[in-house]
Amino acid sequence: MPTSGIPNLLSLMTFLPLLGAIIVMCLPRPRDLSTKATAGQDKTKPVIEDTGRLLVTWITLGFTLLTFVVSLVVFGLFDSHYAHSLTRNMQFVENVDWISMGSLHIRYHMGVDGISLLLIVLTTLLMTLITLFSFSMKDRIKEFMVFLLLLETGLIGVFCALDLVLFYFFWEAMLIPFYFLIGIFGSANRQAAALKFFIYTFAGSILMLVAIIGIYQVAGSFDIVALCDPSSPAGAALRAAPPEKLTWMFAAFALAFMIKVPMFPFHSWLADTYAEAPTAGNVISSGVMVKMGTYGFLRFLLPLFPEQSHTFAPVFIWLAVFSIIYGSLIAAVQTDIKRLLAYSSLAHLGFVILGIFTFTRVGTMGAALQNINHGISTPMLFFLVGMLAERGGSRWIADYGGLKKIVPMLATMLLIATLSSLAVPFFNGFTGEFPILLGSWISATTHLFGGYWPTALAGTGMILSAVYLLWWYQRLMLGVAKKPELRRFPDLNRAEWAVLIPLTIVIFWVGLGSSFWTQRMKSAVNTLVPSGQESLIPADEGPDIPYTQPVTAVLEADAAANALNDSGMGRKGAPVPVRKKPLHPVYRPATGGAAPGGARSGPAPGGSPPPREAPGGSPQAPPPGTPGTDAPTPRPGGRLEPGFQTVPPMLRRKLFPNAPDRLPRGDVFNSRLLSQKEVQS
Numbered sequence: 019m020p021t022s023g024i025p026n027l028l029s030l031m032t033f034l035p036l037l038g039a040i041i042v043m044c045l046p047r048p049r050d051l052s053t054k055a056t057a058g059q060d061k062t063k064p065v066i067e068d069t070g071r072l073l074v075t076w077i078t079l080g081f082t083l084l085t086f087v088v089s090l091v092v093f094g095l096f097d098s099h100y101a102h103s104l105t106r107n108m109q110f111v112e113n114v115d116w117i118s119m120g121s122l123h124i125r126y127h128m129g130v131d132g133i134s135l136l137l138i139v140l141t142t143l144l145m146t147l148i149t150l151f152s153f154s155m156k157d158r159i160k161e162f163m164v165f166l167l168l169l170e171t172g173l174i175g176v177f178c179a180l181d182l183v184l185f186y187f188f189w190e191a192m193l194i195p196f197y198f199l200i201g202i203f204g205s206a207n208r209q210a211a212a213l214k215f216f217i218y219t220f221a222g223s224i225l226m227l228v229a230i231i232g233i234y235q236v237a238g239s240f241d242i243v244a245l246c247d248p249s250s251p252a253g254a255a256l257r258a259a260p261p262e263k264l265t266w267m268f269a270a271f272a273l274a275f276m277i278k279v280p281m282f283p284f285h286s287w288l289a290d291t292y293a294e295a296p297t298a299g300n301v302i303s304s305g306v307m308v309k310m311g312t313y314g315f316l317r318f319l320l321p322l323f324p325e326q327s328h329t330f331a332p333v334f335i336w337l338a339v340f341s342i343i344y345g346s347l348i349a350a351v352q353t354d355i356k357r358l359l360a361y362s363s364l365a366h367l368g369f370v371i372l373g374i375f376t377f378t379r380v381g382t383m384g385a386a387l388q389n390i391n392h393g394i395s396t397p398m399l400f401f402l403v404g405m406l407a408e409r410g411g412s413r414w415i416a417d418y419g420g421l422k423k424i425v426p427m428l429a430t431m432l433l434i435a436t437l438s439s440l441a442v443p444f445f446n447g448f449t450g451e452f453p454i455l456l457g458s459w460i461s462a463t464t465h466l467f468g469g470y471w472p473t474a475l476a477g478t479g480m481i482l483s484a485v486y487l488l489w490w491y492q493r494l495m496l497g498v499a500k501k502p503e504l505r506r507f508p509d510l511n512r513a514e515w516a517v518l519i520p521l522t523i524v525i526f527w528v529g530l531g532s533s534f535w536t537q538r539m540k541s542a543v544n545t546l547v548p549s550g551q552e553s554l555i556p557a558d559e560g561p562d563i564p565y566t567q568p569v570t571a572v573l574e575a576d577a578a579a580n581a582l583n584d585s586g587m588g589r590k591g592a593p594v595p596v597r598k599k600p601l602h603p604v605y606r607p608a609t610g611g612a613a614p615g616g617a618r619s620g621p622a623p624g625g626s627p628p629p630r631e632a633p634g635g636s637p638q639a640p641p642p643g644t645p646g647t648d649a650p651t652p653r654p655g656g657r658l659e660p661g662f663q664t665v666p667p668m669l670r671r672k673l674f675p676n677a678p679d680r681l682p683r684g685d686v687f688n689s690r691l692l693s694q695k696e697v698q699s
Contacts, residue, residue, distance in 0.1 A: 381457020
């Protein structure tokens, strides 16, 4: 198992922000910069002499930056080729006793695989950028920074924990500081939004706690790695539990994660929270916190409850499709910028859930990558919205317009983030959503419960996202400035450039070189979806894929036939070389009789058998690849069935001058190939 030369590296990364929060708490409280001075403060004292503000901001930035550096060390030491199913590919494992009370044993068990590693790096990066962006905060900056650092510890712990109780501890620990971030530093209706968020999330947490207790009662262990392994005593005991009990535990976990994502119909807290939260709350919520829900599906739901996951997959697939369409349509009519981005997140996270429940490797990999992509593009949009709000003091779309010429650099960065969210090729969003749709298309799970409709309907989400995002960008940046104060907006400053440039680099890095990121998740995805257990459409039940040779090959064959005629070899009685390789596809009637243009029906020149009788009495063509027939063997991934395929019109008229241009809709033709001898005849 890969380890590093630095002991307890994950613990160091997890609790560095906690240490920073304790240090910041001990610093003197900085002066508030708003017009209202707090009790005991001297407003006449120059702000520039307030060393407390400098200490709080720079110490917080130092700890978040140091945590980010440690995460990069873990990222660099991570072995992307390591694969061990018994350990779930976990690396940098720390496993010691934590709580022992009689037969109850709770362990401090930490570890990362490729999926959790990228989420940790994303968390530490966003926390560093949030701290830098928050230097301009006016009031209560000390409390704000403390809550940020505590929140970072909880988030990193969630992605590292490999014990159910330890996971629940970090899951609840991050809830408290985020509640205060909204309730204290949000907008006018911040308290109602914070309370709504807390009630929804805490209700899901209680359900998950009940399920954790149920798992311990059945399996006698909280160890996630052991519970995921069917060959271990804990894993075998869990899978031997009564199906009804497993279904209830599955439902409790699923509801907790659906609320956190969120998914329809548990999404009503999302818009209020995003609208009232400060920019830092928007960034950390859209970038990392909602990923805790999708991470829970991958880490817990699928490996702990595989049978229930497959049984209820249609529910999640159709809820994901509905979330995509519903979120896109609601976003298109929003006049509040933050609410528009909230419903946009609902739609984009629907793609992630769809990819997870395709049970294909390409779909699961796309979901894991889109999880990261959404954590880059949407936070960048919220950063830019925060920069606009600081300049204009409003989050309403109607209050802006014509800013492209006034703040061209801000408009350019907003366009990059918008195209990233649109999943345009060469941007990061495309590398996530396209594999998800591909995995849905080839998935037997989606095909069994709706055919290709779930994929087709989900694809409309990409079209609808272009509608509301491009229209939103047009109303914000194009046209003529409606208000004179808009013309006084400053463009991006150096601190804002420092926030936006790293996100822009990652957007193009993932869009142009996604393999650098996906190779680290490959082992984890392969463990989640083993090669023999992929839910793929069988080859003989796949979509009809017309099998035709390139037009150039057909024309070359026709030219060769003309050359034979010109040389005399094609005259009547002259020897005609018969090629074993077929040239181009044409079709003969399945019921016998004359084919178009007088072509013969029945047995082929090579002695192919006549059409067989189907059980119902109707003729049935011999299967492709039958010995003695010219019918081709299907290509991998496709098949040939009786059906109509079009021969190029020019060649059809030349080969069969008496054939009609269109065939009756009800006619059925058998697919077979004419040899060169038949072409000459």
